[in-house]
Amino acid sequence: MDTYEIGVSVVLTGAALLAGAALLQRVVQRLQLSFAKHPSLGGHLRMSKRFAHWLPAYSYSQDVWFSVDGAPSDIAQQRRAALTALGDTLKARSPLTLAQTDATKPMVSDMQLTSQYRVPYQFRAFLSEHLHIGYFWRDSQGVWLHDMDGNPFIDVTGSYGVNLFGYDFYKACMAEGAALAQELGPVLGGYHPCVLDNVQRLCALSGKDEVSFHMSGTEAVMQAVRLARYHSKKRKIVRFTGAYHGWWDDVQPGPGNPMPPSGDTLTLNDMHANTLRVLRNRKDIACVLVNPLQAMHPNRAAPSDSTLIDGARSVHFDRQAYAAWLHQLRQVCTDKGIALIMDEVFLGFRLGKHGAQGYFGVEADIVTYGKTLGGGLPIGVVCGKSAWMKRFRDDRPGDICFARGTFNAHPTVMATMNVFLQKLDTLEVEQRLANASQVWAGRLEKLNKRLRQADIPVQVGGMETVWTVLYDLPGRYHWLLQYYLREQGIALSWVGSGRMIMSLNFDDAQFEQFCNRFVQAGKNMQQDGWWWTPPLDQQRPIRRQVLKEMLKARWA
Numbered sequence: 001m002d003t004y005e006i007g008v009s010v011v012l013t014g015a016a017l018l019a020g021a022a023l024l025q026r027v028v029q030r031l032q033l034s035f036a037k038h039p040s041l042g043g044h045l046r047m048s049k050r051f052a053h054w055l056p057a058y059s060y061s062q063d064v065w066f067s068v069d070g071a072p073s074d075i076a077q078q079r080r081a082a083l084t085a086l087g088d089t090l091k092a093r094s095p096l097t098l099a100q101t102d103a104t105k106p107m108v109s110d111m112q113l114t115s116q117y118r119v120p121y122q123f124r125a126f127l128s129e130h131l132h133i134g135y136f137w138r139d140s141q142g143v144w145l146h147d148m149d150g151n152p153f154i155d156v157t158g159s160y161g162v163n164l165f166g167y168d169f170y171k172a173c174m175a176e177g178a179a180l181a182q183e184l185g186p187v188l189g190g191y192h193p194c195v196l197d198n199v200q201r202l203c204a205l206s207g208k209d210e211v212s213f214h215m216s217g218t219e220a221v222m223q224a225v226r227l228a229r230y231h232s233k234k235r236k237i238v239r240f241t242g243a244y245h246g247w248w249d250d251v252q253p254g255p256g257n258p259m260p261p262s263g264d265t266l267t268l269n270d271m272h273a274n275t276l277r278v279l280r281n282r283k284d285i286a287c288v289l290v291n292p293l294q295a296m297h298p299n300r301a302a303p304s305d306s307t308l309i310d311g312a313r314s315v316h317f318d319r320q321a322y323a324a325w326l327h328q329l330r331q332v333c334t335d336k337g338i339a340l341i342m343d344e345v346f347l348g349f350r351l352g353k354h355g356a357q358g359y360f361g362v363e364a365d366i367v368t369y370g371k372t373l374g375g376g377l378p379i380g381v382v383c384g385k386s387a388w389m390k391r392f393r394d395d396r397p398g399d400i401c402f403a404r405g406t407f408n409a410h411p412t413v414m415a416t417m418n419v420f421l422q423k424l425d426t427l428e429v430e431q432r433l434a435n436a437s438q439v440w441a442g443r444l445e446k447l448n449k450r451l452r453q454a455d456i457p458v459q460v461g462g463m464e465t466v467w468t469v470l471y472d473l474p475g476r477y478h479w480l481l482q483y484y485l486r487e488q489g490i491a492l493s494w495v496g497s498g499r500m501i502m503s504l505n506f507d508d509a510q511f512e513q514f515c516n517r518f519v520q521a522g523k524n525m526q527q528d529g530w531w532w533t534p535p536l537d538q539q540r541p542i543r544r545q546v547l548k549e550m551l552k553a554r555w556a
């Protein structure tokens with residue numbers, strides 16, 4: 001070998017070693033990522049999309065509808081009569097509301113979707129012939145909603161979380177806000193004078209330096225992520241399995257989004273050391289998004305009755321453990337220059353004036369708010385440290401981080417928010433918030449005690465004022481409870497018994513009424529035979545049974 005050949009061979013060996021090392025690093029990184037995924041389908045989005053695509057449509061026919069759990073014919077008969085009676089009652093009570101719903105639904109795609117996805121899909125076709133729920137409300141007063149026929153319902157829909165202090169509170173904010181903005185009208189681009197007060201208050205509440213206004217929580221999250229990418233000069237974002245952050249593509253990958261999951265979104269295992277290892281070892285992560293509502297059910301999506309196949313729903317809220325997890329996240333984000341984004345759009349001021357940051361004792365780099373902060377009007381807000389919020393670079397004039405929106409900082413919204421923020425500072429509201437934890441923990445326990453005393457196989461779990469209904473037995477018909485609750489005059493959102501969002505304006509007497517109605521609904525459902533269970537030796541795992549049905553329907 002001459003020196004030229006030796007040189008070439010050294011260069012080639014070096015290149016091969018480098019390529020090998022790079023490959024090895026990629027393999028290690030890929031493995032670490034795989035280990036940081038939650039083992040459920042929710043942690044594997046491509047697979048869950050494939051599964052969603054594969055899912056065959058089939059419906060239970062009348063013959064089996066009442067006895068898919070193997071109930072004997074007398075129980076099936078009892079259930080059939082009960083369903084007819086329940087349907088008749090709901091129909092007779094709300095003719096105007098239902099007529100309005102029926103007339104509107106064919107033209108409102110969102111209504112069609114939400115009315116379809118109230119129950120497991122196998123039951124839907126036959127159910128829709130019998131049970132109808134109206135979508136229209138005439139007025140709200142205190143904890144009550146009235147439908148178009150004047151029927152009163154205790155509201156635990158919470159208006160998607162907006163309703164924290166009671167509808168009358170927001171009506172007052174809206175009226176005072178409209179009056180405050182009246183003179184300026186719809187002038188956009190400039191600001192209503194109240195905006196200075198808003199930003200001062202928001203900076204104080206969030207502990208941040210700057211604020212930007214948007215029109216929805218989804219937009220606030222989009223902007224927070226964009227800023228994190230701009231300042232970190234990295235592309236990837238981390239979200240946790242099951243967490244909702246609005247419906248924008250990058251934060252809502254997986255089923256429900258026709259696009260394949262973006263390679264720039266990493267969906268990782270919440271409260272797991274392997275996730276911390278990924279954050280520590282990678283160099284391409286711009287931000288970590290936390291929705292603190294997940295503390296209630298880490299790694300699970302919001303519980304909806306449409307997925308209540310067997311009643312396996314659980315709540316594991318451990319405030320200390322979640323706070324400890326957030327501290328670990330905070331540390332790794334600080335060490336690695338990753339933006340920690342606390343998405344408080346849902347929980348916002350529900351956990352106290354200083355939100356999830358205050359409640360869990362952790363400081364984020366950027367916080368997003370929405371819902372209740374608008375005082376009853378649509379809103380999204382980003383608060384952040386200046387280093388993360390600035391939208392241009394002094395040394396590179398062409399490099400800006402663009403975000404606008406025609407209606408951002410609309411005068412009426414700003415004025416209504418101003419009223420909301422001022423009310424937040426009143427002694428009365430401060431006391432209500434300060435007592436909420438204790439009051440609602442006591443109420444939760446009270447309802448559970450009443451349910452146990454009545455021997456109903458249902459309990460309620462939750463986090464502060466966000467509750468979910470839990471079922472003590474495996475069963476195929478738990479989702480029917482939402483209709484029994486409706487009959488008793490309790491209004492739930494379209495996710496049914498999976499979410500009850502309580503407002504702080506409930507007094508003890510109203511809560512007592514809520515308990516009476518809830519327990520009565522449970523008793524009725526029990527009496528009607530829906531919680532009949534097969535003898536122990538005949539019990540079969542429901543999920544396996546449903547999977548078999550699916551396979552059969554798929555290959556049929």
Ligand SMILES: Cc1ncc(COP(=O)(O)O)c(C=O)c1O
Nearest residue numbers: 216217218244245246291345346
């Ligand atoms: C945590 C969280 N982030 C973002 C959003 C999106 O907010 P919006 O529905 O106002 O777009 C939601 C909505 O429920 C939310 O709960």
